[in-house]
Amino acid sequence: MSVRRSLLAVRFTSSIVVAAATASVLLGALGCEAAELPNKTLVFCSDASPAGFDPAQYTTSVEFSAAAYTVYNRLVEFEHGGTKVEPGLAQSWGVSSDGRVYTFHLRHGVKFHTTTYFKPTRDFDADDVVFTFERMLDPDQPFRKAYPVQFPYFADLGLATNLEAIEKVDPYTVRLTLRNASAPFLSELAMPFASILSAEYADQLLKEGKAFEINQQPVGTGPFIFHSYTKDATIRFDGNPDYWKDGVVRLSKLVFQITPDPAVRVEKLKDDECQVMNYPPPADIASLRADPNLQMPHQVGFxxxxxxxxxxxxxxxxxxxxxxxxxxxxxxxxxxxxxxxxxxxxxxxxxxxxxxxxxxxxxxxxxxxxxxxxxxxxxxxxxxxxxxxxxxxxxxxxxxxxxxxxxxxxxxxxxxxxxxxxxxxxxxxxxxxxxxxxxxxxxxxxxxxxxxxxxxxxxxxxxxxxxxxxxxxxxxxxxxxxxxxxxxxxxxxxxxxxxxxxxxxxxxxxxxxxxxxxxYQPLRKDVVGFKIDPFGPTQFWGVGFR
Incomplete structure (x- = not known):
């Protein structure tokens, strides 16, 4: 399906709700048992160092690749490699007749990451959604006051003025109310800035006087668990064995090897020092396509x-x-x-x-x-x-x-x-x-x-x-x-x-x-499951080896 046709398929009507409910049955509320992950490590030669790991603060694919699509999820997601909105942490939703009130029914059994710096005592619920959006909406919210940062996309999209309220209806139901109907709103909620944070982790950081660490040591529900970051060198992630959706995590380790020089990225890929790289120089496209050890998916850029x-x-x-x-x-x-x-x-x-x-x-x-x-x-x-x-x-x-x-x-x-x-x-x-x-x-x-x-x-x-x-x-x-x-x-x-x-x-x-x-997206021949994201970030959902 072309980008144009797929975008036209996303309508601001009740049919989305029906589709969401149907999809949620197929996806299920997984995560009851830890999965046995393949003992595989993938190295990604990335082009730049992230400024941080709090997706709401940033607007570039560097941070979105390194945080939003590894560590986090959102209420709704774009289908992998596509533009269609599908259920995420919300398994279904409804929209009022005037287009102003969205009611989201949350997925049960979703676990936040257990790390060396945070051990959750409960599963994901409505409190996490309320915290995520209140932090961006209310300048007097305690965590926002302790860590006062800007949320550029939230402002750029007009949500800072149009989002009227975020309410917890019950532990697994939340309601977002807009001042004015907004046709793009559902798609906006699938964007990285709307990544759902752990309210429990935020409370821990607030009590410790370390609110700023939410941008350095992230905790989410996503397919990969943050392990460590050596500035301008490597970011290390572990596969999430408790991930709530089957077939997404096919690696035990994911390493971002930060390599600003595109010529060096090309050489590392050819030498199998990394298995995926981004942004090949135009002059190298022909040689990369001719290499029998590589594959080169490509598409018209959005x-x-x-x-x-x-x-x-x-x-x-x-x-x-x-x-x-x-x-x-x-x-x-x-x-x-x-x-x-x-x-x-x-x-x-x-x-x-x-x-x-x-x-x-x-x-x-x-x-x-x-x-x-x-x-x-x-x-x-x-x-x-x-x-x-x-x-x-x-x-x-x-x-x-x-x-x-x-x-x-x-x-x-x-x-x-x-x-x-x-x-x-x-x-x-x-x-x-x-x-x-x-x-x-x-x-x-x-x-x-x-x-x-x-x-x-x-x-x-x-x-x-x-x-x-x-x-x-x-x-x-x-x-x-x-x-x-x-x-x-x-x-x-x-x-x-x-x-x-x-x-x-x-x-x-x-x-x-x-x-x-x-x-163009160069990768090694034995890498499977990779799809070019039409919106720019490099994602590793469903990516593994033959």
């Missing part, structure tokens, strides 16, 4: 690489300046050099596989002379200087940010704009970008839940200006459309609203879309 303009910095607050910078970039040349056949020029703020994508959007022609005239009109006939940030890591949406930055720098120099290329370590890069320190920056996004709001709201909405809206762009005519679309359950009406929003985006140019890319 992603977008782009150049964000900080619209709070002068002169980037001027739309003519942004239009000039946009039309001065030779995007076809960049895509050819950087993606080497594994990418296509992008013109919209979402990929073509996202429903409601406006195929009628067209880029302004590459025209340095017209760009220079626009700068003169805006009051900058001699150009100006700015910083251009280049990502220090490789991603499918941007496999070589340094080269891309150098090509943009050269293009802009032709119109008198002098860019100084700047970079930082990945965690610092994202932190400083959230703070708005950049002028222009290369960044990208892989969709998280299959809903258009995940692109237009998260990357461009007013509620996301302190999060993933790296353009810091809050434009009311645009924002009004996405808010209205979020509160509308009819997909045809939502598509009309999102089409209008995309047209405004193209007129205002808060960022320049660069490319959509293919995703």
């Amino acid at each position: 992603n977008l690489g782009f150049l964000a303009y900080n619209t709070t910095h002068k002169p980037l607050d001027n739309v003519d300046v942004r239009r000039a910078l946009d039309m001065a970039i030779d995007k076809p040349a960049i895509v050819k050099a950087v993606y080497q056949g594994a990418g296509e020029v992008a013109s919209a703020p979402m990929p073509p596989t996202q429903w409601s994508y406006d195929a009628a959007l067209k880029d302004a022609s590459y025209d340095p002379a017209q760009a220079k005239a626009l700068l003169a009109k805006a009051g900058y006939p001699d150009g100006f200087t700015l910083t251009l940030w280049a990502m220090p890591v490789q991603r499918p949406y941007n496999p070589n940010a340094r080269l891309m930055a150098e090509m943009i720098q050269s293009d802009w120099a032709k119109i008198g704009v002098h860019a100084t290329i700047t970079t930082y370590e990945w965690g610092e890069y994202v932190r400083r970008a959230h703070a708005g320190e950049h002028d222009a920056m290369l960044i990208g996004f892989t969709g998280d839940n299959g809903d258009p709001d995940n692109w237009l709201g998260v990357l461009l909405g007013c509620s996301a200006v302190n999060g993933s809206n790296f353009s810091k762009w809050c434009y009311e005519p645009f924002n009004d459309l996405i808010v209205k679309a979020r509160e509308t359950t009819d997909n045809a009406q939502r598509t009309t609203l999102y089409t209008r929003a995309q047209q405004i985006f193209k007129q205002q140019v808060p960022f320049t879309p660069i490319a959509n890319s293919m995703v």
Whole structure:
């Protein structure tokens, strides 16, 4: 099934509830007896160090791979390798007729991890769900006050203002009430930020005065149990023998070997020092595919690489300046050099596989002379200087940010704009970008839940200006459309609203879309069960060896 067709299959109707109830019977409430795990260790050559292990604090696939999809579960989950929402820690749910009240019936017999630093005395229940969401919702919640951090996705998606209440109905029933109906809400609950934490573990940390350790020593219900982290070197996990769903855990040990250099990752994979790697360099795709000891699944990426303009910095607050910078970039040349056949020029703020994508959007022609005239009109006939940030890591949406930055720098120099290329370590890069320190920056996004709001709201909405809206762009005519679309359950009406929003985006140019890319996933021939996650993280659910 294509991404487009599978996304259209996810409807905001009672049919989801029926499907959930049916699926829950099939899944069952397992975990009564510990499973005998195969004595197998898999090593994953990952590209970067996680900033922490508390998924609610982060927005990148590094933390999602290292925590959300190893240690944790959510009330609902995306099917492995797909976009359909299915039962998770909630075995079924119901939605009120006005779309505002969600009642979740929780799975029985699910165990939290037993570790060297925490030994649970009870199974997962409603208290854990209430704690997870109250911590994000209420700034006066005791744990939040002891460990005051930001929850960017919770804010970016508008939940900080739209989630009205979270209530425990009984030990295995919880109710979430929204102020306004939200079509993407169920899909949002399957995202990493909504990973369910242990309230009992949080109480222990609070009593010990160590609330911050929730980000260093995680405890969840997921398929792998956190063992240790050696910064910038390795993360070690043990397979969870008590996992509640059959067939998911097929390894006794999982090791993330942090290897920032993609060429080194390639060599380690070929030498069987690791069995899975991520983000192969485009130049190595052919040799990896030709290696008889490897396999190379691939698919069209649900992603977008782009150049964000900080619209709070002068002169980037001027739309003519942004239009000039946009039309001065030779995007076809960049895509050819950087993606080497594994990418296509992008013109919209979402990929073509996202429903409601406006195929009628067209880029302004590459025209340095017209760009220079626009700068003169805006009051900058001699150009100006700015910083251009280049990502220090490789991603499918941007496999070589340094080269891309150098090509943009050269293009802009032709119109008198002098860019100084700047970079930082990945965690610092994202932190400083959230703070708005950049002028222009290369960044990208892989969709998280299959809903258009995940692109237009998260990357461009007013509620996301302190999060993933790296353009810091809050434009009311645009924002009004996405808010209205979020509160509308009819997909045809939502598509009309999102089409209008995309047209405004193209007129205002808060960022320049660069490319959509293919995703390649190299792994050893004897690895089985691996599926590419359309939303970007690397997952090991159901992964084992022949």
